Amino acid sequence: MALTRREFLKNSAASAAAAAIGVSLFANQSVFASETVWHKSVCRYCGVGCGVMLGVEGGKPVAVKGDTKNTINKGLLCVKGFYLHKVITGKDRLLKPLIRKNDKLVEASWDEAMELVAAKFKESIEANGPDSVAFYGSGQAETEETYVANKLFKGHIGTNNMEGNPRLCMASAVGGYLTTFGADEPVGSYDDLDHAEMFFLIGSNTAESHPVLYDRLVARKKANPSTKIVAIDPRKTPTNKIIDLHLQVKPGYDLAVMHAIAKVLIEEGYTDEKFISDSVNFSNGKEPITYEEYKTFLKKFTPEYASEQAGIPAEDIVKAAKLFGQTSRVVSMWTMGVNQRIAGVWLNNLIHNLHLLTGKLGKPGSDSLSLTGQPNACGGVREGGGLCHLLPAHRKVAKEAHRQQIADIWNVPVTNIQPKPGKHTMAMFDAISKGEIKNLYVMCTNPAHSLPNLNKYLQGMKDCFMVVAESFHPTETSKIADVVLPAAFWGEKEGVYGCTERRSQYMPKALKPQGEARWDADILIDLAKRLGHGKNFEHFKSAEDIWNEYLKCTKGKDMDLTGAPYSRLKEVRGLRWPVPSVDHPGTTHRFVEGDPLFPKDKAEGRRMYFYGKPDGKAVIFARPDKGPAEPVDAEYPIAMMTGRVLEHFHTSTMTGQVPQLVRAVPKPYVEVHPDDAKKIGLTDRGMAKVITRRGELELMVKLSDRPLPGNVFLPWHWPEKLSNLLTNDVFDPGSKEPEYKVCACKVEKA
Template sequence: MKFSRRDFLKAIAVSTALAGSGCSFGSGSRGAQGTTPQHDAEKWVKGVCRYCGVGCGVLAGVSKGKIVAVKGDPDNPVNKGRLCVKGILLPKIMDTKDRLLHPMVKKDGQFVKVSWDEALNLIVAKFKDAIAQFGPDSVGFYGSGQNIAEEAYVANKLFKGAIGTNNIDGNPRTCMASAVAGYVSTFGEDEPMGTYADIEEADVFFIIGANMAEAHPVLFSRLVDRKNSNPNVKIIVVDPRRTRTADIADMFLQFVPGTDLALLNSMAYVIIEDNLVDRDFVSQHTNFMQGEKKLTFDEFKAFLADYTPEKVSPLVGLPAEQIREVARLFAAKDRNTMSMWTMGLNQRIRGTWANNLVHNLHLLTGKICRPGNTPFSLTGQPSACGSIREVGALSHLLPAHRVVANPKHREEIAKIWGIDPARMSAKPGYHTIEMFRAAASGALKVLWVVCTNPGQSIPNLKLYREGMEKTFMIVSETYHPTRTSELADVVLPAALWMEKEGVYGNGERRTQHLAKAVEPPGEAKPDVWALLEVAKRLGFGDLFPFKTNDEIWEEYRKCASGTKMELSTYDRLKKERGLTWPVHDPNGPDTYIRYAAPYDPYVKEGIQFYGKPDGRAVIFARPHANPQEMPDADYPFYLSTGRVLEHWHTATMTMNVPELKRAMPEMYVEINQADAEKIGVKDGELVTITSRRGQCRLKAKINGRGQPRPGMVYVPFHDTEMSRMINFVTIDAFDDVSKQPEYKICAVQLAKA
């Protein structure tokens, strides 16, 4: 059965309607979902969707050793039986023509099948040689928010604890690092205080820099349900591009790209001017800061004098009265307000500041730490929180939200790992952009890439692909060739999804167990097995005695014990549909809202932002700042990139699903109608997009599902064809706090090809 693009857009609306009436996609009936009938499955195995950070529960239907069907888990509180079209079609990513079935080594420029022993011995020899000649910082690891937590934990311990380098980073650096930096700088601890349950309690939704309808469709359906259930619910969408998410908005603010700092400050100005501040909350629970300088309320108010709606209006491209209206709706004292955002705020050189300013609005109004009142960062990958942020698998982190620069934190983890703290480096390792620059310069001699595709996903791609060819690179991958594995020296066949067991942590702090449903094909093995094998062959076997995932998890739980991030036992996770940490009592309840009694077990009364020494959150004075690269006479357009409903990340999985590929076989460039007329381009004609770094050629899409404002173009980043890979064009400038690259904005020129 063929899917059209129209079918997929209908699927969003249909999924919302069916779920609202008690039905669910993936329930086993044959139809537009493309699933196999339930009666063909011999058993159903509990798991979690492989794609975005929503963390939808699934039941995988198994027959004759194969996953033949997937349905939404009706008992999982995240999705309550719903799945988006990608989730429904998960069985089709399992047995594909490009599945990597055996280890491969590049010899004389060609990949040759080898045994696991030969591949592992070569990897170990390269690690030993590099460390002996150039020291531990000559090697590195690049992981993923798609790893299970056990894989990330073992990799972190291997590199930071055994080898002694902090050169371990991952692709969440490119998508969620500014959200991390925003939470930590404002509240002292990472991750949201609220959960998805706040959707059903909120009256106002402030969605900025997020296209939930396509990037988080099941969560979007919950939002639509909430709006349909109560005519007083209002949805505000703030985006320079009109999207399917904006179609349900009561207010849509199509602002000039890169001006959201000014817009958010202007909203704060209106909240203060109109006396919508919760003065008691602010005085009891917040501090005002500008950099390291403490401010008074009146000094903060004076700082905002430059951001009156009238002054900001020409910059942001919105009427002053519209700014006032949205600020008043956000701050209305008889309403609960939930903010949601993702890459539109994060992928910026001032992404940390943008996150701070959203938090400011909630703190000024006291709309926080109460049901339906929360600033909520949406997560892009299935375990970016659980396997990276919580495990500490970034170059500056240690498990349970500790940091490598803190000697007390190093001592605590060293004790659990059974090593001398002196073995651990106090210096943060290479973050993502630094890591691939080090590969290009020759400073990084060996790099192990697991479960991700930087050969397609890194910005300013030409420079970094050349660097990947220079370093000795190991790639653990399910599919081959990808745009990364083609550059590798060794490729290891990785078990996929429910071919192994493990734990994911989603965007609401929910820790969920995936059971193993089937055996991996050929000689493919779980990445945790390969990591443990390399650890043993490097001589660190005494530090890695693990025989099962349970044992790995229980050691990791010790890292969280005594912190405010306590985790559930493995046995309990196997039985339940996830638990939102902290789980203070192993047999007790999980936590709905952090920092607030009676929900948070660490707060006896009221609200306490215990990540800060004085228990107070910070309201930051952050000025407007332009993106790194602004349009000019030579490069007159803003370029932004993002997702579409049908595909996910670099499409290594979704392009293997015939229905998804037919519906969206290649990416395109969205151009505003007026701009298209100026450059003489019609819908479907080829356009060359050029930046100071590179170019690509794509078909024009005019008046499609997304409509950028004049002066802006938009390109989905999923395309695997070299001539259409937009990251040859994007900029590698990054936020100096979070180190997250500015994918969302750079300057380009357009020409009819």
């Protein structure tokens, strides 16, 4: 029987849903033949790495569906991914280059725009030296794009003033992994989610920020109903629908809780003493200490003390500790609630401590897994070396051998690469404000919206010569730029994204770029040529050429991707490094047998050998229980938290293109507990003024019991009310990641 087009589409849609859960609704699948060409890709939003199929007909995006063959999301999407195709043709797509003339941005040819950029960069480099220019990139750029920028700025221009926005979201996780395990990025993988018996969520609203992983938690609970979920979060979130125990701590006071849990684990006999003896050292952060000294350090951290610090019942802390101890397989997951703190690295360490004490690491169902906020923060910036102290493939500029290895691949004298790290993000924008950095190239990110304490940095960005390569205009940053270059968007360029679990995935070019938009790597190569560095870039004829050069950097490193050429990545749903040869399947767990880098000879029978450490032992840290930089006081008595909502992503540059998402959560607001609202005289949907030491905002009030009394919550997505005018730019001394998550404020009726 012939189907109408409507019936055909309905059946196709139902069939896609059925495939996502592994069932078949229709016996005769041949009825679904159509003209749509489906391209296997990766979602453009968060760091989960969901497989997305982009449907193209006649050169236009006509449909999206989850990739059922991708083991990360198995066909499921979240609402943002669902609308991804609409972003491609969004109303704010920038179609032509813009340059500033008479204080207005006007259209220009590519040649005119690029000549201007090259001339200004040349002028500044010649007059003031290479450190007078800087690059600020993104965890949303492809690895190939970041690689080209790295090669140009560090290897040819000769400045390490190269940063990326992962500094603002993942740097503390990097610091935690490096200090504890001696190597960045997770030990395990998403496979552990399907075997865990307990999930420990710390500072993670998984349901809204990583919805597809949230579904995997739901699925695990269904498969194993005794699975427990414990959350430490200062706010109730939609994730509460599935959790068993919520430790609703005061914002910024959770370090003592982690120590108290460790203390209970030891005292109740839940530790794995053999594992500790084999694979763990102890440190107070300055020098090695003994296990006994660590126990002495913990004496202060009774559940009662932690209860007093964090404002939660002591018995809940004991309950959480016992669940952790009694359960054989535990996965901890965290995100910005941990990382965007002045003690972000320390808190990362304390999470790892629990896994090291109990040996719940490096085996199926157990991991200490940092969730990533951007699709290629891990791949492009952490692995690609897109920060001021790094070089590609987990190398450091400070190490001579590393500089030499990369200089050889880049075909430049080693002296081109400076041995001293450049300025980290906050220092970079501070230097811009002071006029020390005169030219800034921004790629695929929006710092005039996303930096904390914006009032301090906006004028500097306006005063310097700023180039913004971006798919959309206006953004808060492009509005104040001197040159805005239209960049190709997702689906219009090929490249690789590397997600949370060390998995690199290929994305095809399925569409022609809108207007005159160009691929970011192509723009950078153009700039390299105009700056006189073309020789070492002209062999990059395609994304694959760049990837192949990058693979040379990874050979023999802990993140070896040699076995992941395009030819293979196009066929599979990503590969998890280390993957040292094309016949290697990739690695689910590091530092154990099965990891191709596991040194059996050195391990001498130990189950885990942390080869990033000289003696193969990870470190349990005795870190002080540092609170927030700006605690509440009589003048500013309320703790202000910031975060996300499901429908929007970061500065809403992309989700702002989708009217449906904009209308779903259309306006900025402040969540206020009804008890506080009553005291202040606020009403639901009325207006309030939120004031910090750095600025003030008038916002619509949303009464909610999600925050505790004494706390308010601001989502940070909307340009018309920049929550970052209020946030604190103080940063973790190790990771240099700012404390976005908590500061002191007062709230008044507006």
